[in-house]
Amino acid sequence: MHSILPEIGIAVLAATAMGFIFQLCRQPVILGYLVAGALIGPQIGFKLVSDPANIEVISEIGLILLLFIIGLELNPAKLLSSGKKLIYAGVGQFVLCVLIGLGFFVLLGYPLGGGRIETLYLSLFCALSSTAIVVKLLYDKFELDTLPGRISLGILIFQDLWAILILALQPNFMDPKLHLVALALGKGVLLLAVGFLLSRFALRWIFAKIAKTPEMVVATSIAWCAFMAGLGSWIGMSMEMGALIAGAAIASFPYGVHVTAKVLPLRDFFLTLFFLSIGMKIPFPDAATLTMAVLIVLFVIASRFLTIYPILQLSGSGRRTSFITSLNLAQISEFSLVVAALGVQYGHIQQSLMSLIIYAMAITSVLSSYFIKGNHTIYLAFDRVLTRMGFPSKAARETAEEEQDHYPIVLLGYHRGARAIVEKIQEDAPDLLEKILVIDFNLEVLKELEDRHVKGVFGDISSMD
Structure with a gap:
């Protein structure tokens, strides 16, 4: 324990320094944490932390709290009231992106089958966009309440639902037999049922009794998260999925905003350690890795316009809304790192593939900060080109x-x-x-x-x- 505390102190100091620098440069702070991890880690850094496993164990708490808060932000009522337009976009974007990705990465030489599933993982990585980056940048621009902003958030919520399915099926990716997939889905449904039944018939009564003591509300919420995470692990699912369902089960409670506000500092601390632990594992990139990362970035950007843009156009959203929504979501999600970390843990993929997706995520995160800030300017240039070609907007x-x-x-x-x-x-x-x-x-x-x-x-x- 005594050897862990100094390493945590070094890690937090490095994260604070690099996070401050990246914030001054108006870049995503997550990238600063990854760079800090690389600098203090044993791979390409100064070896200030010799054993990343010490920090990795503690950082898993941040991962669980992240999924818990994502679950708290899921609101089924909002999804049902969003209309067909958002439902088509939320379903179509993910499914089409994964299908296109499977073909694209097979063409790049990644195998699919024979015990190799790198192509599937890469396709899933590229199908998810970053809630943290999109919400932060749109909030700073006061565009969360615009039509493109609301549709972007709606698609991100659907991606959170896809994340539940990914976490449910991920342990069986290597051996996707029908009965194993059905068993995994059955476990997921069971976990959902237990979570929502307990929240309806037990937690509502408990929260009503302790509502006058805000500290107890927060403590009970964290205990609920830990219980569902443990239950998920016990039945053979991931703890992360249990935490996600725990949050979703109490998302409709009037205490959700209060719980989120109180849990956020805890989540941020442990999540910082999570991204630091990932950065510590990053090897020095070679030319082949950087080339592949650039190809992944180009695919992510192209896939958004191949999937989101036509769906929104056909549903009558208009050229501007379709274009800006596609541009807003042209990055790789931090949740992809969660899936990658679990993939390495399950033995499905190598650490090198995780490093590749980290580089690609870093590039898309930087590009997104410019894409979203200049989304209307970029659209006007796009619109002028189409208008000159004889295609003025309706x-x-x-x-x-x-x-x-x-x-x-x-x-x-x-x-x-x-x-x-x-x-x-x-x-x-x-x-x-x-x-x-x-x-x-x-x-x-x-x-x-x-x-x-x-x-x-x-x-x-x-x-x-």
């Missing part, structure tokens, strides 16, 4: 054909303030509604304005056209 054509009427009141963008103004006018002076013109590039907003009998046209004030 909304732009409709706007060009509008009669040039005179409107004394013009609102540029239908944000919260503009919506409040329209609602106030509707209450106090409804006759003025016909004198209002709203310009916005959100097609969902235009439909809402039509229902309010307010004139809305498609437009973007960032475009001089």
